[in-house]
Amino acid sequence: SIEAFRAAYWESDELYTLCARFCGLSDTEYWVLLMIRDGADMQSTISDWLRVSRQTVNSACKLLVKKGLVRMETPEENLRVRRIRLTERGRALMQEKVERVFELEEATWLTMREEERVLLTQLTRKYNALMKSALLKTEEQSSEDAWPQP
Numbered sequence: 001s002i003e004a005f006r007a008a009y010w011e012s013d014e015l016y017t018l019c020a021r022f023c024g025l026s027d028t029e030y031w032v033l034l035m036i037r038d039g040a041d042m043q044s045t046i047s048d049w050l051r052v053s054r055q056t057v058n059s060a061c062k063l064l065v066k067k068g069l070v071r072m073e074t075p076e077e078n079l080r081v082r083r084i085r086l087t088e089r090g091r092a093l094m095q096e097k098v099e100r101v102f103e104l105e106e107a108t109w110l111t112m113r114e115e116e117r118v119l120l121t122q123l124t125r126k127y128n129a130l131m132k133s134a135l136l137k138t139e140e141q142s143s144e145d146a147w148p149q150p
Contacts, residue, residue, distance in 0.1 A: 005127075016030070019101045019105075022097060022100075022101060023093060023097040023098055023101065024093075024097070026060065026063070028052070028056055028057070028059070028060040029060045029063055029064055030098075031050055031060075032046055032050075032057060032060045032061060032064065033064070033069070033070075033090070033093075033094065033098060034098070035049050035050065036070070036084055036086060037094060037098065040084075041083045041084050041085070042081065042082070042083060042084065043057045043058055043061060043082070043084065046084075061084060064090070067089075068087055068089045068090075069086065069087060069089055069090035069093055070084050070085060070086055070087060070090050071084075071085050071087055072084060072085075073085055
């Protein structure tokens with residue numbers, strides 16, 4: 001049922017909350033660090049990648065600065081831009097905790113048969129695409145209903 005699927009989704013979401021806690025971080029701080037690990041160095045990029053507001057990313061970055069895990073740098077060539085850089089303490093956290101989470105995640109993933117991994121990924125993507133299409137179609141119809149055409 002859809003209820004069982006939602007419950008499974010929330011269980012997955014809770015796992016990533018546990019990953020963040022293992023690292024001593026909030027969910028958003030954890031995801032911001034992962035985006036930095038993946039090469040993002042600007043709040044706008046992280047906001048786009050995570051699909052969360054810039055204010056949410058800004059708040060997480062302020063907390064990460066306060067914890068001494070990142071620092072904000074302003075390049076001389078563009079004073080309007082602030083780049084996010086890991087501090088020594090941030091790099092240590094990445095090595096000691098975040099990489100450990102990735103190892104656990106990979107080991108868990110590999111306990112599933114290859115066919116299961118492929119099927120899980122394919123079906124999740126299919127569901128996401130179908131749901132997105134339905135939402136966009138509904139949104140389009142709603143805007144048409146709200147503004148009658150002449």
